Amino acid sequence: MERGALLAEVYQAARHQLISYVTRMVVRPAIAEEIVQQAALRLTESPRPPTDAEGTRAWLFRAATNLAIDHLRRHSTWREDVLLETQQLARRDEGFIAESRLLQGSPEMRAIAREHLAVCLACTLRASAPQHAAALLLAEVYGFTVPETADVLGASITQVKNWIQTARARLREKYAATCALVTKQGVCYQCVELSEFFNRRREDPLDGTARDVDARLAILREQREMALGPWHRIMMRLVDAVLGPRP
Numbered sequence: 001m002e003r004g005a006l007l008a009e010v011y012q013a014a015r016h017q018l019i020s021y022v023t024r025m026v027v028r029p030a031i032a033e034e035i036v037q038q039a040a041l042r043l044t045e046s047p048r049p050p051t052d053a054e055g056t057r058a059w060l061f062r063a064a065t066n067l068a069i070d071h072l073r074r075h076s077t078w079r080e081d082v083l084l085e086t087q088q089l090a091r092r093d094e095g096f097i098a099e100s101r102l103l104q105g106s107p108e109m110r111a112i113a114r115e116h117l118a119v120c121l122a123c124t125l126r127a128s129a130p131q132h133a134a135a136l137l138l139a140e141v142y143g144f145t146v147p148e149t150a151d152v153l154g155a156s157i158t159q160v161k162n163w164i165q166t167a168r169a170r171l172r173e174k175y176a177a178t179c180a181l182v183t184k185q186g187v188c189y190q191c192v193e194l195s196e197f198f199n200r201r202r203e204d205p206l207d208g209t210a211r212d213v214d215a216r217l218a219i220l221r222e223q224r225e226m227a228l229g230p231w232h233r234i235m236m237r238l239v240d241a242v243l244g245p246r247p
Helices: 003-026 029-045 053-074 082-092 094-102 112-125 130-140 146-153 157-178 190-199 213-222 230-243
Strands: none
Touching: 003 029, 003 053, 003 112, 003 130, 029 053, 029 230, 053 130, 053 146, 082 094, 082 112, 082 230, 094 230, 112 130, 112 157, 112 190, 112 213, 112 230, 130 146, 130 157, 130 213, 146 157, 157 213
């Protein structure tokens, strides 16, 4: 296959996963889409691009990861309680409430609880160092082996293993403190509330699971080809308002 055609084919095949992955790194989907476009541009301009599909996919993830980490280092405005602040703002925003009501009962909202759980994990993961978050996502959601993840991140295998374990421990700590689905005494069960609002049923996305980090990562793996749904894209406007003007 001609080189340009190979690059285009691999990019199109990987694009949805790339956007999903970077969104889970930086949370804001518009920024994620820009980063993925920049990664693709760098691939076309590279003097020595990979010559096979597997290498090209890894190259794109490496470039997107580096761009995402650079973005996070430059713009460290994130706060750990951003989802709770967003929830409080949403309840006061009449325009947001009206837009949300238009989506009630629509097919796009059927899996809102599981989608919100995935968004919540991305927001919670922002409390970890970017390399730790990237290692966890690459190795446990996007199908890279630990050695491949080490290559993408320019790190040793031992470093990557440590980063993954550290990210897991951070997630367990945060969920034990805040998630009512885990302790029944936490402060947050937004995913269940959203299911009730949009679908008139209190769906627990962790029902039938061990309610641990692995159960949440399994849901992310199911959604690794998916962009944010329409309601979460609306919600991100409120996240922007909570965090301040977009960089």
